[in-house]
Amino acid sequence: MQSEREAGRLKAPVLIICPTSLLGNWQQEAERFTPDLRVLQVYGSKRAHLFENLTDYDLLVTTYPLIVRDIAVYQRFEIQFGRA
Numbered sequence: 357m358q359s360e361r362e363a364g365r366l367k368a369p370v371l372i373i374c375p376t377s378l379l380g381n382w383q384q385e386a387e388r389f390t391p392d393l394r395v396l397q398v399y400g401s402k403r404a405h406l407f408e409n410l411t412d413y414d415l416l417v418t419t420y421p422l423i424v425r426d427i428a429v430y431q432r433f434e435i436q437f438g439r440a
Contacts, residue, residue, distance in 0.1 A: 358390040368434040
Protein backbone atom coordinates (compact mmCIF):
# COMPACT_ATOMS: atom_id res chain seq x y z
CA MET A 357 0.00 0.00 0.00
CA GLN A 358 2.89 2.32 0.76
CA SER A 359 4.42 1.74 -2.68
CA GLU A 360 1.02 2.18 -4.36
CA ARG A 361 0.62 5.53 -2.63
CA GLU A 362 4.15 6.62 -3.57
CA ALA A 363 3.49 5.65 -7.20
CA GLY A 364 0.28 7.69 -7.19
CA ARG A 365 -1.94 4.68 -7.77
CA LEU A 366 -3.59 4.71 -4.36
CA LYS A 367 -6.53 6.98 -5.18
CA ALA A 368 -8.91 5.90 -2.42
CA PRO A 369 -8.58 4.54 1.11
CA VAL A 370 -7.99 0.83 1.49
CA LEU A 371 -10.37 -0.85 3.92
CA ILE A 372 -8.85 -3.70 5.92
CA ILE A 373 -11.32 -6.02 7.63
CA CYS A 374 -9.79 -8.15 10.34
CA PRO A 375 -10.66 -10.09 13.49
CA THR A 376 -11.20 -7.83 16.49
CA SER A 377 -8.18 -9.39 18.20
CA LEU A 378 -5.89 -8.12 15.39
CA LEU A 379 -7.15 -4.54 15.23
CA GLY A 380 -4.38 -3.18 17.40
CA ASN A 381 -1.77 -5.24 15.56
CA TRP A 382 -2.75 -3.66 12.23
CA GLN A 383 -2.40 -0.20 13.75
CA GLN A 384 1.02 -0.97 15.24
CA GLU A 385 2.34 -2.67 12.11
CA ALA A 386 1.21 0.21 9.91
CA GLU A 387 2.92 2.72 12.18
CA ARG A 388 6.09 0.61 12.19
CA PHE A 389 6.39 -0.30 8.50
CA THR A 390 4.44 2.43 6.69
CA PRO A 391 4.64 5.53 8.88
CA ASP A 392 3.71 7.79 5.96
CA LEU A 393 0.30 6.14 5.52
CA ARG A 394 -2.56 7.84 7.30
CA VAL A 395 -4.28 5.08 9.28
CA LEU A 396 -7.72 5.22 10.89
CA GLN A 397 -8.95 2.52 13.23
CA VAL A 398 -12.75 2.41 12.87
CA TYR A 399 -13.89 0.76 16.06
CA GLY A 400 -16.02 1.38 19.12
CA SER A 401 -19.53 2.44 19.91
CA LYS A 402 -18.76 6.13 19.20
CA ARG A 403 -17.30 5.56 15.71
CA ALA A 404 -20.10 7.37 13.81
CA HIS A 405 -18.19 10.67 13.78
CA LEU A 406 -15.24 8.91 12.13
CA PHE A 407 -17.29 8.26 8.98
CA GLU A 408 -17.26 11.97 8.13
CA ASN A 409 -13.55 11.91 7.31
CA LEU A 410 -12.89 8.45 5.85
CA THR A 411 -11.42 9.80 2.64
CA ASP A 412 -8.76 11.72 4.59
CA TYR A 413 -6.98 8.42 5.29
CA ASP A 414 -5.00 5.90 3.26
CA LEU A 415 -5.83 2.86 5.36
CA LEU A 416 -9.03 2.15 7.26
CA VAL A 417 -9.03 -0.78 9.67
CA THR A 418 -12.24 -2.27 11.07
CA THR A 419 -13.50 -5.63 12.28
CA TYR A 420 -15.67 -8.38 10.84
CA PRO A 421 -18.57 -7.71 13.24
CA LEU A 422 -18.52 -3.97 12.51
CA ILE A 423 -18.36 -4.28 8.73
CA VAL A 424 -21.71 -6.07 8.86
CA ARG A 425 -23.20 -3.09 10.68
CA ASP A 426 -21.40 -0.38 8.73
CA ILE A 427 -21.24 -1.70 5.16
CA ALA A 428 -23.84 0.79 3.92
CA VAL A 429 -21.65 3.66 5.13
CA TYR A 430 -18.58 2.37 3.32
CA GLN A 431 -20.53 1.82 0.12
CA ARG A 432 -21.18 5.56 -0.10
CA PHE A 433 -17.46 6.22 -0.55
CA GLU A 434 -14.88 5.20 -3.11
CA ILE A 435 -12.92 2.66 -1.07
CA GLN A 436 -10.65 -0.20 -2.05
CA PHE A 437 -11.36 -3.33 -0.06
CA GLY A 438 -8.70 -5.55 1.50
CA ARG A 439 -9.10 -8.52 3.78
CA ALA A 440 -6.84 -9.83 6.52
